[in-house]
Amino acid sequence: MSQNFIITGTDTDIGKTVFAAMLVQALGANYWKPLQSGIEGGVDTKTVQDLTGLSDERFLPEKHIFTESLSPHRAAEIDGVQVDVDSMEVPDSERPLIIEGAGGLMVPVTRENLQVNLFKKWEVPVILCACTGLGTLNHTLLSLEALWSRKIKIHGIAFIGEENDDNIRTIADFSKEKVLGRLPRLETLNADSLKTAFEDNFKLEDF
Ligand SMILES: Nc1ncnc2c1ncn2[C@@H]1O[C@H](COP(=O)(O)OP(=O)(O)OP(=O)(O)O)[C@@H](O)[C@H]1O
Numbered sequence: 438m439s440q441n442f443i444i445t446g447t448d449t450d451i452g453k454t455v456f457a458a459m460l461v462q463a464l465g466a467n468y469w470k471p472l473q474s475g476i477e478g479g480v481d482t483k484t485v486q487d488l489t490g491l492s493d494e495r496f497l498p499e500k501h502i503f504t505e506s507l508s509p510h511r512a513a514e515i516d517g518v519q520v521d522v523d524s525m526e527v528p529d530s531e532r533p534l535i536i537e538g539a540g541g542l543m544v545p546v547t548r549e550n551l552q553v554n555l556f557k558k559w560e561v562p563v564i565l566c567a568c569t570g571l572g573t574l575n576h577t578l579l580s581l582e583a584l585w586s587r588k589i590k591i592h593g594i595a596f597i598g599e600e601n602d603d604n605i606r607t608i609a610d611f612s613k614e615k616v617l618g619r620l621p622r623l624e625t626l627n628a629d630s631l632k633t634a635f636e637d638n639f640k641l642e643d644f
Pocket residue numbers: 446448449450451452453454455456481538539540597598620621622623624626
């Protein structure tokens with residue numbers, strides 16, 4: 438049964454937006470990027486719309502769009518914007534909602550609050566995107582620790598990148614968390630390739 442998911446990652450640039458686009462399409466979901474840092478090169482909402490070709494109503498407006506491509510707390514300061522964490526709630530959505538976080542879990546949203554606190558408050562299960570390559574064991578297990586210590590519900594881990602069975606197996610063994618699948622690096626990114634990638638590498642019933 439489809440529900441809302443938070444898409445987070447072990448790092449910025451890990452492939453959250455591409456994974457989110459695949460999931461929005463596969464689950465017939467809506468997309469929401471609450472905190473967008475950086476407008477040069479386009480915003481994630483536009484990327485997901487371009488990748489999926491879905492209509493405007495499938496995209497909920499960002500809560501904040503900051504000019505600079507920096508951690509939200511700093512980007513907000515530079516724009517002179519006050520982020521009110523207490524008033525940030527998940528918007529109503531007629532479809533399941535795919536929520537893409539900014540960067541990784543421990544990114545500060547303000548000088549007082551980390552993004553992970555927002556995820557805890559929202560009580561939406563988290564999907565952790567992780568790369569398959571060198572460094573992922575440390576980054577993924579550290580990210581999971583941050584979620585476990587706050588008792589945040591983890592839906593599973595989605596790997597992104599080339600085949601690396603031992604890294605995936607090692608993370609699964611140490612964490613005991615569900616591995617949802619591996620999205621390979623796609624030569625062409627579009628609605629068709631994302632549809633095929635989901636069908637080949639993930640199971641609809643896992644979501
Ligand atoms: N499966 C994939 N196949 C091919 N290219 C990919 C794939 N996943 C991500 N990329 C590319 O890698 C780059 C980073 O991906 P993406 O924008 O999805 O990362 P992100 O985690 O959303 O970053 P941010 O923290 O800025 O939101 C982009 O250029 C994207 O096109």
